[in-house]
Amino acid sequence: MIGNAMSEPTFATLVSRWYERNARDLPWREPGVGAWAILVSEVMLQQTPVVRVLPAWRAWLDRWPTPAALAEDTPAEAIRMWGRLGYPRRAVRLRDCAVAIVERHGGEVPDRLDQLLALPGVGTYTARAVAAFAFSQRHPVVDTNVRRVVCRAIAGEPDAGPATRPADLVATEKLLPAEPAAAALASAAFMELGAVICTARSPRCAMCPVESVCAWRASGQEAPSGPSRRPQRYAGTDRQVRGLLLAVLRETTGPVPHQRLDQVWPDDVQRTRALAGLVTDGLVEPVGEDSFRLLGDGPPMVPLS
DNA sequence: CATGCGTGGTG
DNA sequence: TCACCAAGCAT
Numbered sequence: 001m002i003g004n005a006m007s008e009p010t011f012a013t014l015v016s017r018w019y020e021r022n023a024r025d026l027p028w029r030e031p032g033v034g035a036w037a038i039l040v041s042e043v044m045l046q047q048t049p050v051v052r053v054l055p056a057w058r059a060w061l062d063r064w065p066t067p068a069a070l071a072e073d074t075p076a077e078a079i080r081m082w083g084r085l086g087y088p089r090r091a092v093r094l095r096d097c098a099v100a101i102v103e104r105h106g107g108e109v110p111d112r113l114d115q116l117l118a119l120p121g122v123g124t125y126t127a128r129a130v131a132a133f134a135f136s137q138r139h140p141v142v143d144t145n146v147r148r149v150v151c152r153a154i155a156g157e158p159d160a161g162p163a164t165r166p167a168d169l170v171a172t173e174k175l176l177p178a179e180p181a182a183a184a185l186a187s188a189a190f191m192e193l194g195a196v197i198c199t200a201r202s203p204r205c206a207m208c209p210v211e212s213v214c215a216w217r218a219s220g221q222e223a224p225s226g227p228s229r230r231p232q233r234y235a236g237t238d239r240q241v242r243g244l245l246l247a248v249l250r251e252t253t254g255p256v257p258h259q260r261l262d263q264v265w266p267d268d269v270q271r272t273r274a275l276a277g278l279v280t281d282g283l284v285e286p287v288g289e290d291s292f293r294l295l296g297d298g299p300p301m302v303p304l305s
Numbered sequence: 306c307a308t309g310c311g312t313g314g315t316g
Numbered sequence: 317t318c319a320c321c322a323a324g325c326a327t
Contacts (some may be wrong), residue, residue: 045323086311
């Protein structure tokens, strides 16, 4: 027991201490923030930087403080409120998620991992993040930041794999304190370390609380390997065309004649394909012969009899 | 398991 | 300038 008391601080302890002194004061981390607000923040933060999420998160919760409130509104309004956060399918899925929470869980965000995972738009990361941060449960929370931190500091490798793997969850779980609340704090701390110090491009090792125990540092800090995969260009892709189409639909209430949508992109084939994709994905619906609108942006179409 | 899916900031 | 992202998810 004396040996235990005198042992070196654990990895999680070092990072948690650093976090308690240096964490950014993000609003969804404040005490008393509910599970719904945390869930909304996690979905918005999927692939969108913190600085852009901040105002959108406040506006969203001001309008829809509960899952039930969002569930009663239209997908179209969800897409509009999403603004330019990107990947607007997340807005629709978040609304689907609110509907599911009302239908399956009486309007309360569930606290069980399997129930969270079953919600639309909630995957491995988000389910664990909500369980840990909203309900103080002891689950490894592994996002791209945590993968990078653990991969570098523990395994001594410069890069994490392309996607979260079961091995990442196991490796991270081993680092967590036994106490659930401490484990949740440690998970937030790992994420923060990866976001602020142990960044992908230029890690600030001089500021790092675990530099002295970092395996990557100890092994000479081998540079990240070359480009594993060539990222898709944005300019000229369907993705860009979808964004242009959606920008027009967002700023218009109700149906938009296709002639107006035609103006956003000259290539008929690509534009038509992009619009069809938006319909397939449940973001847009056709109205009448030649108009389109955001899903649910007006009264349902009544078939003529 | 590789892809597709938006957007705006930055070195 | 422009490649590279930034707390993933669904298929």
